[in-house]
Amino acid sequence: MALSFIKKVFTFGKEKPAEEQAPEAAETKALEAELEPHSREEHLPRASDPALPEEMDTAGGPAADASETSAKENLTILPAADQIGDLGVIPLSLLEAEAEQEAGEIKTPPSVPAGHPPHKGGDPLEGEAAFSEGSAAEVVEASEAEPVTSESGKDIAAQPLTPHVGEMSGGTEENIPSPEADGEHASEAEPVLPKGFATGPKVAEPEPIALTPKLSWFQRLRAGLARTSSQLTGQISALFTKRKLDDDTLQDLEDLLIQADLGLETAMRVTGTLASERYGKDVTGEDVSRIMAFEIAKVLKPVAKPLQLDLSHKPHVILVVGVNGTGKTTTIGKLASKLSGAGLKVMVAAGDTFRAAAIEQLKIWADRTKSEFIGTKLGADAAGLAYDAFEQARAKKCDVLIIDTAGRLQNKAELMAELEKIVRVLGKLDPDAPHTVLQTLDATTGQNALNQVEIFRNVAGVNGLIMTKLDGTARGGILVAISAKHKLPVYFIGVGEGVDDLEPFEAEDFAHAIAGLGQ
Ligand SMILES: Nc1nc2c(ncn2[C@@H]2O[C@H](COP(=O)(O)OP(=O)(O)OP(=O)(O)O)[C@@H](O)[C@H]2O)c(=O)[nH]1
Structure with a gap:
């Protein structure tokens, strides 16, 4: 139907x-x-x-x-006479007749251009009944109930709308303006183009400039973490210039590491190892960087894990949560691309029903990654959408379903209720669902990311992280602090806005980039 x-x-x-x-x-x-x-x-x-x-x-x-x-x-559908104004096509002949009548000059009834209805009661032209060609005797009175027909029985209103120029009262073809009558300009003058256009032959285009080759993901990561690493290594070098390692320098170093968001635990590990190796001795910036990279990698290695998909679930449901703007939708697109590229059937669900652009954005990603898409209207119940998505993904035998969500922390109570409900309804279809709850973290955020993990972990049961925007002016140190505290797996890192800019998280690479060392 x-x-x-x-x-x-x-x-x-x-x-x-x-x-x-x-x-x-x-x-x-x-x-x-x-x-x-x-x-x-x-x-x-x-x-x-x-x-x-x-x-x-x-x-x-x-x-x-x-x-x-x-x-x-x-x-036959006629416009009512009182709708003529709405249609904006009151025949000129009628208006002229009206004017003539007012001036007491009317001699012959005006004709009705074909395709126009008569005026009805209340109209200033009522009673003139001048709607057919020829004499007044041929006029057919307009009735509200019946379609207007000409003497031949043909429906006037059904005829094409063509102005009867020659029949206009007091008007002739000569006094109707036309391009020709307008003078010689019409045919000879250059057309006046709107601003921003020009006439003439096409101007030669400049040679295309060779694009700079795309940096490797590690180069982008290093560039993104450059602010953190160069600030840190610069300060460390300054700290140890002509100074032996003592309690004061260790305390100063600890402060520097905490300021770089690495967290107290990691800072103490670094200073502890450094003290055990070089206490009372000369220390170079490089010594500190090496120990720092080693200790950071020790914290990160246990959390650098692949995202495990249990494909016995059809689908494996991934719920993506996080504060708005942290890169949820983009990351879903990147994940969908990887998975569908590997031959898995993926469905993405636009559970961020709060923002119209988020729904649109995900639809674009779905098209681009050849994934199934399910969305609903703005403001609709996100949990309902998640439920429908799960059912549809099952029916379509999808391997993976990835659900986007809204992330309005400013309305925490509502957000919590919404996320809790999503998790609850998914659990009705499969007690283990959602099988993965991924949180995206914006690497430019700093300390606030630590609080975000705390909140979303409690509300939605986050069991894995992805850090995005590590190609920007990132403050990646916070990932070390988060890992030390929450010990949640970190599956991927985002190093750009492109579909391929999602890399598996590698502890050593990340540690080296923060410490300003090579890969
Ligand atoms: N440079 C860079 N930009 C990114 C990365 N990931 C996402 N972005 C950009 O960050 C912005 C926000 O990303 P979204 O995916 O819309 O974030 P979101 O969490 O879905 O946002 P809401 O829909 O508002 O909740 C977009 O302009 C993305 O292109 C990344 O790894 N690197």
Whole structure:
């Protein structure tokens, strides 16, 4: 039924043989009966519609064997006289006649341009009944109930809308402005183009500039962490210039590491190892960097894990949470690309029903990554969408379902309730679902990311992390602090906005980049 209606909408205005239209007319009537009164009104033909397919004709529709003429009669839809103003096409002849009547000059009744209806009661032209060509005796009075017809029985309103220039009262073809009559400019003058355009032959285009080769992901990571690492290594070098390692320098070093967001635990590990190796001795910046990289890697190695998919679940459900702007939607697109590229069937669900652009954005990612997409309207219940998505992904035998969510921390209570509900309804379909709850963290955030993990872990049961925007001016030290505290797996890192800019998290690489060392 719905498909048939959509078909009707898209074939609207196309000609069809009458015998094909009769069954559809019956179907349309049934659909109209199903629709709410207000929505039905929206689909009924309006007088201003240029042409209506017969199946939409509220006058009863043609019988299967109806002749073309009788079908046309059934189709006659006239604009009401009081709608003429809305249509914006009051015939010039009528206006001129009105003016002439006011001036007491009217001599012959004005003619009605074909395709225009008569004016009715209340109209200043009422009673003139000058709607057909020829003398007043040939005029057919307009009635509210009946379509206006000419003497030949042809429906005037059904005729094409062509102005009867020559018949206009007091008007001739000569005094109608035309390009020719406008003078020689019309044919000879250069067209005046809008601002921003120019005429003339095409200007030669400059040679394309060779693009700078794309940096490797580690180079981007290093560049992203450069602020952290260069600040840190610069300060460390300054600290140990001409100084032996003592309690004061160790305390100063600990402060520097904490300022770089690495966290107290990691800072103490670094200073502890350094003290055990070099206490009372000369220390170079390089010594500290090496120990720092070693200790950071020790913290990160246990959390650098691959994202485990249990494909015995069909689908494996991944719920993606995080504060808005941290890169959830983009990361979902990148994940979908990797998975569908590997031959898995992926569905993405636009559970961020709070922001229209997020739904659009995910749809684009779905198209780009050849993933199934499910979305709903703005403001709809996200948990309901998640439930439908799970059911549909199951029905379509998807391997992985990835659900986007909203991340409005500013309305924490609502957000919590929404996320909790999503987790709850998914659990109704499979007690283990969602199988993975991924949180995205923006690497430019710093200390705040630590609080974010705390909140989302409690609300949604986060069991894995992805840090995004490590290619920017990142403050990646916080990932070390988060890992030391929460010990949550870190699956990937985002090193750009492109579809391929998601890399598996490698503890040593990350540690080296923070410490300003090579790969
Ligand atoms: N440089 C860089 N930009 C990124 C990365 N990941 C995401 N972005 C950009 O960050 C911005 C926000 O990303 P989204 O994916 O819309 O973030 P979101 O969490 O879904 O945001 P909401 O829909 O508002 O909740 C976008 O402009 C992304 O292109 C990354 O790894 N590197």
